[in-house]
Amino acid sequence: MKAAILAVGDELLAPGRAETNSVFLTDELAKMGIPVVFRAVVGDDESAIEALLHRTLLGADVVFLTGGLGPTADDVTRDATARALSREMELDGDWLERIQKRFDRRGIVMPEVNRKQAMVPRGADLLPNRGGTASGLWIRVDGDKAVVLLPGPPVELRAMFEAEVEPRLSQQAGDVVYDVRKLWVTGLAESAVEQRVCETYLRYKNPATTILASAGQVELRLTATGTNKCAAVAANDLLVAELRALLGNHLFSECEEELEEVVGQLLVSQEKRIAVAESLTGGLIACRLTDIPGASAYFDEGFVTYSNEAKTSVLEVPALLFESVGAVSEEVARAMAAGARARTGADLAVAATGIAGPSGASETKSVGLVYIGLASSDGLRVEKYQFPGTRRQVKRWTSQAALNLVRLELLEH
16 A cells, blocks of 8 residues: 655745644554555645646545645635545535534634635545544545545544544455564664665565664664554564664664653663763754753753863863864863863763854865764773765764764673
8 A cells, every 4th residue: 555645735835834743644654554554735826726736636545635624715625635536525514513513612603714624625535533524534536545534633634544544444454464663773874874784675575674874873674564563573683683784873762762861861871970071062962962851860050161161171181272272173172171070070971163164164174074082991992983964964974973872881791
């Protein structure tokens, strides 16, 4: 089974507007082993919606349309869908009554425009909306395909998907059961991960493997099928065991645990505490560590020493270093880590200095250059990195590398 998603609404085409419903649906469908082969945003234009629906039905077994189910003139998803499927619009008296009662309970006269929400394409099954007046619709097409209309408000859409859509999809899938695993990798580029594991996962027709990269992290998603859950799980287990051996310590999670959570668990298990000294990341490393409930068990103190003066006054970084090697250097990263550990008495201290950009580069030091220092009872170590991307991405890359450096240090003990 393959899916497509069309998010409807002029507002979704506005600059800076994030469309989250498609992301939610894609994730939920992936858990069921249903890949999304097409995803698009379209305005409140009946002709455009009709054309896209025609197109997506050629390559998908189920097409989701989100939004455009309200009572106003620009809510045209129902009408466009009816035109695309050559269905007449009919009044659903039961749903109209439910809408009327909803207004009655609030002591409000139902506006006549809300009657529009009870008009549905012929043959559609209503999906009740417990949080609003816009019902969803499940429309069977050509026997084995379906068009599913869902409300735009995310809270309503998510509740409807879980209560109404997911059970129908499971039933339509028949005897096929899915098991989805996510392996999270860090410290390797996407191409390096692919080179390590490609030959292995291509030997398997079941499970299917996809690779997704983000700043400082690569995800391997394995989707296995079977006639029952045990069979699907067993198919994934075989490949996971091989990938685990190939990836080694670069694999940090098999159960969707963020890197900061994994680091926190290691610190707790070893009864160690950590301090952080940050320059270019501006507190991001400390923020990630303390985002985890119970972080007080291992997080000692964090310092955001952005200026050279702060590095000297707070962490006792020698001022001469800024003149001789500069703030972005191995020596300063080393001194920052040592200073943070000395000041707090923590078991470990991690420090980061670098150039997040877009300005600040020189002939010898480019944007994205980062030094990360780590101080522990074993001594001091510094790693040099060159990260790509925007200022925000460089900061994210740096925080990921810093947390991973801590993780690897803890794994060695």
